Amino acid sequence: MNTQVRVRFAPSPTGGLHIGGVRTVLFNYLFAKKHKGAFVLRIEDTDQSRFVAGAEEYIFQCLAWCGLNPDESVLQPGEHAPYRQSERKAIYWQYAQQLIAQGHAYYAFDTPEELGKMREQHKSEQNPTPQYNHSLRKHMRNSLTMSEQEVAAALTNNTPFVIRLKVPQNKLLALQDMIRGEVTFDTNLVDDKVLLKADGMPTYHLAVVVDDYLMKISHAFRGEEWLPSAPIHLLLWEYLGWLDAMPQWAHLPLILKPDGHGKLSKRDGDRLGFPVFAMNWEDPKTKELNKGFKEIGFLPEAFINMLALLGWNDGSGQELFSLDELIQQFDICRVHKGGAKFDYEKAKWFNHQYIQKLEPSDLLAAVSPFIPSAFHGETKLMERVLPLIKDRLTLLSDIWEQSHFFFTNPEKIDTEAIQSKWDEAKKAFYVSLINAFEQMITWNEAAIEATFNEVVAHHGIKKGDVMLPFRIMLVGGKFGPGVFAIADLITKENCIKRIQNALQQL
RNA sequence: GCCGCGUUGGUCAAUCGGUUUAAGACGCCACCCUUUCACGGUGGAAUGACGGGUUCGACUCCCGUACGCGGUACCA
Known part of the structure; x- marks a missing residue:
């Protein structure tokens, strides 16, 4: 029995x-940390053709x-190295041989063509899909x-071969799943899966069992x-004689596409306009770029929190959890x-929540990758801008759209919105x-509004009629925080210049 | 086709046989706040796939049906 909790992602x-x-x-990770165990990262690179x-x-x-x-990985090897399956090739061979010797596996020399013909x-x-099983194996090479x-x-002739599992007939197999309870299978319906491929590499089936055993995986x-x-x-666990050490299983539910059914794919992301990868991924061959949550403006804490709640909750109704709280509360x-189904709107809501919770200095740091480099020197101004626009940020990448007018004069202003009611x-x-404005000595929000009010009174004009044009003159359109705060931050000179x-243009 | 796994509002979901007229959140709608747009606040519409059992009582347990998904490779 394994006493220490050890889990793996492969x-x-x-x-x-x-x-x-x-x-x-x-x-x-949550399970490992909760039980003071180890989280192992194993690289499953047994298919060289997909390298x-x-x-x-x-x-x-x-x-x-x-x-x-991870606590153990190719970068941080523990006592169970190597952590790349391609480097463990000899180990699998040894166990495949053991299985053959025990009569639980056999050599198969059928060529891919012969297999195709058989099917x-x-x-x-x-x-519709005949299987290489207990009855068909009698007719194969x-x-x-x-x-x-x-x-x-x-x-001895080096005829290419694979090693197949000899699946027994008429056995009922039961799996105790931590999420689903008991799941049973009839061996008559399972085929003689390839364990070792012609290139000497194991398939997933052999590798996962051997490595989980050797790496003392508990769950x-x-x-x-x-x-x-x-x-x-x-x-395999039974035939290799390791049943006592078999980990406890949990088969996690799938993350489904938001519309329709089926598991979420990167295609859905492209189609519906959201990322499905954690970080940007550019395929080295096709040069196709897939957007990542990081680059689109997610905070990792929000991303993680959102994922944790996809298929799990602690029953209390709480939705916002720090990583430590998740470790504390998590229960497989x-x-x-x-x-x-993945809900991008909800994902964005999580991100918005986390942005609001950020300390000013952390927010500034988080947002800076999304500010054009020409403005990276303007941190003093940005520090003053951030509190004004913070609650309008759903993605970190919203920053420039929400704040550019503090740093640069609007390129185009929505004159149409003013024009219709414009007069002498x-x-x-x-x-x-x-x-x-030119007469003003102290330039701040309150003073600007006071001056504005005075001029309004002087002209006998309605304040409401001149507020919106004022905003549009300063920011270019019908958006942004309070106009007088904006006027304050962009300086008197710029304010006058923009008017x-x-x-x-009018 | 066969096998396996699922199925509470548009979405995430609570409920682990009875304090429930089935929580809460996202989204949506309305109103309020805001001389912009958001944020925020208040309220609203909206849910147990279907049919049988079991039970004093079922969303909750059992069986069947339907539907969906997954698997059925010398891919993982």
Whole structure:
């Protein structure tokens, strides 16, 4: 029995890190931390044909951004190194041999073409995808149907082969799932899965069992899509003689697309306009760029909080949790069975909440990557601007849209909105306003409004009629915080300049 | 096709057989606040797939049906 809690996340480095993956990491991480255990990151790179340059480094970067760093990994090897499966090739071979010796696995020499032919031949309406199973294996080229000599000869001739699991007949297998309870499978319905591929690499099935055992994994969490292959793993744990050490399983529900059904894919993100990867991912081959939550303006804490609540809650109604609170409250048994549709609106709400909670200095730091570099020197001004526009930020990247007019004169002003009610009286008002502003010694919000009021009174004009044009002159349109606060921050000179500018255009 | 897993409002969801006329949040709508737009506040519409059981009592347990999803690769 494993006494120490050890969990693992085992991504295959083939592309961007999907939010479903991040949530699996998160649940692993929370469980490990809650039980003072270890969180292991194992790289599942057994399919060389799918190798993607940079994908492994990218995964580490994503985890670091999320604040979910592993305790053991290729970067921080523990006593169970190596942590890359491609480097553990010899280990799998050894266990595959053991299985063969025990009669629980066999060599199969069928070529891909022969396999295709078999499937074609046995295909029917009742059985559209024939499986290499207990009955069909009798008709294939494998060490069960060949003589010992034939097998030996094939092996010495370097005939390509795979090693398959010999799945027993008429057995009922039961899996105790921490989320779903007991799940049972009939072995007659499971096929003789390939354990070791022709290139000598293990498939997921062999690798996951061997590594979970060797790395002393106590609890194994993975996506629901793995549930159908659980009987293979159960069989392997039994045949390898490790049943006592088998981890406790939990199959996590899927994250579904917001519209329709089915699991969320990066296509949905493109289609509906939101990211599905934690960080930007550019495919080195296709050069296709997929947006990440980080780059689109999410705070990692908000991102994590949002994911934690997708399929889990503590029953109290609380929605905002710090990482420490999540560790404290997390309970894998309270994870839902059913999949959850991803809701980008709710995700943004979380981000808005977290932005509001940020300390001014942290907000400034968080927002700076989204400010044009030409304005990076203006931190003093930005410090004064931030409190004014903070509550209008949903994404960190909203910053410039909400604040550019504090730093630079509006390029275009919405003259149309003014034009319809424009007349000589108003024009005269603004000319006086400029004069009055020029006389001002102390320039601050209250003083500006007082002066504004005086000129309004003098002209016998309605304040409401000149407020909106004033705003548009200063910021370019019908948006932004209080006009007098804006006038204050942009300085007297700029304020006057902008009014003059607008007057010329009207 | 077969196997597995699911199914409370548009979405996330509470309820673990009875203090529920089924919480709360997002979104939506209305109003208030705001001489802009947001934020905020108040209120509102909106939910147990269907059919059978079991039980004094079912959203909650069981069975069936429907629907959805996942799997069915020398991919993970």
